[in-house]
Amino acid sequence: MDLPHITHLLENDLYTAELLLQLLQLFAGHIASSEAPVHAQETRVRLLSWPTVLPGVSDPQCLQAWIAAAVAAINRIAGSPEVAAAANPARLPLRDLLPRVFAWLFTKIDEIRIDAANFHLSVLAPYLVRDGHGAEYVLRRALTC
Amino acid sequence: MRRNWKKTAVIVAGTAAVVLAGAALVRWRRQQRAIPTKDNSPVSEPTPARRSNSDDVSGSKPSPRPHVEQRGEPGSQVATEVRQDVAHAGSGTPAGIGASVTPGASGSPIAQPAPTIGAAQPRPAPPMPALAQGLLQNEDLVHRLVVDPDFRLPHNTPDPLLDWSVPIEEAGGTTTAMGAGRTPHGDAEVAAAMIGADPSLFSFPDTRSKALRRSVKFWVAVIGGTPTRATNHIIVDAIRGVQEGLAALTPNNKVRGMSAWSSECGPPRQLWFLCSKSETTCTRLWTCHTLPTC
Numbered sequence A: 001m002d003l004p005h006i007t008h009l010l011e012n013d014l015y016t017a018e019l020l021l022q023l024l025q026l027f028a029g030h031i032a033s034s035e036a037p038v039h040a041q042e043t044r045v046r047l048l049s050w051p052t053v054l055p056g057v058s059d060p061q062c063l064q065a066w067i068a069a070a071v072a073a074i075n076r077i078a079g080s081p082e083v084a085a086a087a088n089p090a091r092l093p094l095r096d097l098l099p100r101v102f103a104w105l106f107t108k109i110d111e112i113r114i115d116a117a118n119f120h121l122s123v124l125a126p127y128l129v130r131d132g133h134g135a136e137y138v139l140r141r142a143l144t145c
Numbered sequence B: 001m002r003r004n005w006k007k008t009a010v011i012v013a014g015t016a017a018v019v020l021a022g023a024a025l026v027r028w029r030r031q032q033r034a035i036p037t038k039d040n041s042p043v044s045e046p047t048p049a050r051r052s053n054s055d056d057v058s059g060s061k062p063s064p065r066p067h068v069e070q071r072g073e074p075g076s077q078v079a080t081e082v083r084q085d086v087a088h089a090g091s092g093t094p095a096g097i098g099a100s101v102t103p104g105a106s107g108s109p110i111a112q113p114a115p116t117i118g119a120a121q122p123r124p125a126p127p128m129p130a131l132a133q134g135l136l137q138n139e140d141l142v143h144r145l146v147v148d149p150d151f152r153l154p155h156n157t158p159d160p161l162l163d164w165s166v167p168i169e170e171a172g173g174t175t176t177a178m179g180a181g182r183t184p185h186g187d188a189e190v191a192a193a194m195i196g197a198d199p200s201l202f203s204f205p206d207t208r209s210k211a212l213r214r215s216v217k218f219w220v221a222v223i224g225g226t227p228t229r230a231t232n233h234i235i236v237d238a239i240r241g242v243q244e245g246l247a248a249l250t251p252n253n254k255v256r257g258m259s260a261w262s263s264e265c266g267p268p269r270q271l272w273f274l275c276s277k278s279e280t281t282c283t284r285l286w287t288c289h290t291l292p293t294c
Helices: A003-011 A017-034 A037-043 A065-079 A081-087 A093-144 B002-034 B048-058 B077-087 B130-135 B139-147 B187-197 B207-213 B216-223 B229-247
Strands: B256-262 B269-275 B282-284
Touching (some): A003 B229, A017 B229, A093 B139, A093 B216, B207 B216, B216 B229
Antiparallel strands (some): B256 B269, B269 B282
């Protein structure tokens, strides 16, 4: 990912909704592959318009429902930017999309990270409980505290 | 002359009979060795000495035992402890240890050499995950897990504004575009102050900033207005933060504890976070009222 290039596009108002869509595809694919199955069952549902937007994507079940709505919103703005600009001339259409995009991405990242941390805790907890390993450790730390 | 011929014939006939009988005997013995029977099979009954040893410990007749016990000294104390180790291992090993554990397998506790009978040998250390070794340095985490083994990090509540059907302006009503009348002490002000104070907002292990970046209102207030050079840099920083956050989720990532000084819970003290290897994402493991008193 060429961040200086993205910076250049943003500064010259050349960063379009299509580019944002490609970025979303990259990030959403990574999130979908890293997500825990228990959450995937909740979030991976049928998709509305993603396959028509991105011909390379053939499995709608692997995509997020939220992404589907985001893509639909992006398509509306990208298809008629003048309408979107007329509806709210004070803002760029892309700037209306980015807040939800970033908030959703960071929410999913934190969710996956917490799932991974909880898995590690579930591995560590039986060791601490077994034969009093954890109690001995806490006692030793308390005596030296 | 004739008598000599008869003697020679008798000797030759006797020798031939002896040779044929010997060959037949050898062939019969080879056939007997080739066919295993209950009496001469390789998996025979244990020797009388081993059987008596087992009977002395268990006090019962030899019974079909799990595979583990057929190795080394079946009735020794160490073998019993190994069985307990395997049975109590936290790796989900079922109670039927003979069915799931292979003696001599690498990495298995029972792969170690069998000690002598009667010697007070220390219990072999169970295999410990590499992650656990790192997490054991986090005393607060250990304390928390000892008190409550079922402790897990709570999940965050998603922002309801993530739903595209909810208008941002209608939810809350305090969010406005940048430079168009922000609330004096809202999240936007805090975010702007944090961005001005620390450009590495998206890699700083702070719960406040992490909570902010999951909020739609925060992003609306920061980048929702007229594009400027500052907002463009914020967008690029956010993309970089997402990129680094996704990179930290790789399977090779190791979670470890790290400390930081904070006065959030009273006097300045060293608090612990659970962080990724790249330290781009961290989570505090407790609230103020659950901090250990030591």
